[in-house]
Amino acid sequence: MKLDKITNEASAPRERRYDDACGTALALEFVGERWSLLIMRELVFGARRFGEIRANLPGISANVLTQRLESLEDAGIVQRYRLPSPANVQVYDLTEWGREAGPLMRDLGRWAARSPRHDRSLFMSAASAMMSLQALIDRKRAAELPVSVAFHFPGEDFGATVTGGEILVSRGAIEASNLAFTGDTMAMRRTIYGKAPLAKDGAGGTLAFVGEADLARSFVDLFYLPAKIS
CATH class of the missing domain: 1.10.10.10 (Winged helix-like DNA-binding domain superfamily/Winged helix DNA-binding domain)
Structure with missing residues (x-):
């Protein structure tokens, strides 16, 4: 009778020590x-x-x-x-x-996104999508575009405020905003990082939006994916 070795990842955690002062x-x-x-x-x-x-x-x-x-x-x-x-x-x-640790995770994500192995087609949570905005914003452009934006993902809302070259993100609906985007995180990636043509009704699998089209495009243009390593 062959005995199978069972590895239980949820068993008592193994103490991980490196004996390193760093x-x-x-x-x-x-x-x-x-x-x-x-x-x-x-x-x-x-x-x-x-x-x-x-x-x-x-x-x-x-x-x-x-x-x-x-x-x-x-x-x-x-x-x-x-x-x-x-x-x-x-x-x-x-x-x-x-x-x-939030800024550290954002910096790590931006660093890893330069790898050719970064696959934008994989699952992305709403929190991850919003963190990507903080990691990939063009701070110089953002300093010239103060704007408040609502994001409505399936079952989850976020508010984002661009101010002083930063984007501040909070979970939950916001009372007033200049723009509102609705869709899933794949639509968000097509719209913001894929630079797909904007459509108020979300045609082409993009984010639907409410607000001025020029302002929406200016907001989308604040974000970019970093160049891949060669």
Whole structure:
């Protein structure tokens, strides 16, 4: 009888130590396990329920997600708490220190996007799409275009404000905006990074939009993909 060796990724976490004083080595001890950084990405813009995190990480099991959340919580990166009534549900969020990793994740994503292996056709969560805007904005152009934009993805809304050459992103609907885009993250990539022709009704699989067409085009032109390495 052949015995199969079973590897359980969700078993007790293995202590990962590099015996290296470099802060990068310590960072890898915290977030070097598979899925850890992506979990943090999903929490960058605010608290999420367990099911919401898992839905935006295709391929992760409930057991592995539980383990990674516990490890990040033990490290002081993630916290969990219960929302007040009427929601009354447990959510996970980044701690203040954990949220400081947001710019690092954006810079890492921009760096990796230069690889020829970067495949824009793969799944992308709404949080990842909004983080890409922060990573790939042309800061010089953005300094000349103050604008407030609403993004309506399936089941999830975001607000984005361009000011002082930066784009500030928050989860949730915003009361007033100069522009509003509606569609999924693939439509967002076609519109913003593929520079597909704008259509108010989202024709051609692009984002539908409400607002002035010239302003919408100016906003789209704030973002670009970095050149690939040769």
